[in-house]
């Protein structure tokens with residue numbers, strides 16, 4: 001939830017402080033709202049700590065302190081959408097669940113679609129379907145993390161690093177990106 005619309009560099013120091021202070025959902029649930037809000041600063045989007053606090057309390061009272069692992073229940077909590085539910089399922093429970101963040105969406109779009117408008121609702125749905133279709137049977141955690149890292153470090157928004165990219169042989173966007181790079185040279 002800290003990573004929703006926030007870069008990793010900004011989140012890391014705060015995450016460490018947060019985990020030291022609230023090492024379990026139980027400690028978070030019993031914290032005072034004002035302390036939770038103060039600990040979250042300066043990440044912004046202040047509705048997120050309130051929701052996280054509320055989720056912790058719900059889990060303690062309604063689910064015996066165990067965070068549910070199924071998508072439907074996770075998404076019934078305010079503040080957990082498709083991306084966060086996928087991240088929790090994949091990273092915390094090792095389930096075969098897709099995650100589409102900005103970086104993953106860019107990689108999938110370039111590899112399987114190539115060009116066009118990436119913002120339409122139908123295309124967003126298509127990218128979610130693709131992300132589910134390409135999931136391996138095992139090591140989903142590693143696969144999702146690798147896809148996110150590929151988008152963050154290689155298939156970046158401007159000037160993707162195609163020459164070192166493992167997806168180059170099958171990438172629909174590669175010819176266009178290679179042309180653009182040649183034009184820049």
Ligand code: SF4
Pocket residue numbers: 107110111154155156160161162165166167168171172173174177
């Ligand atoms: S070949 Fe280039 S455009 Fe295609 S996925 Fe790799 S970095 Fe992105």
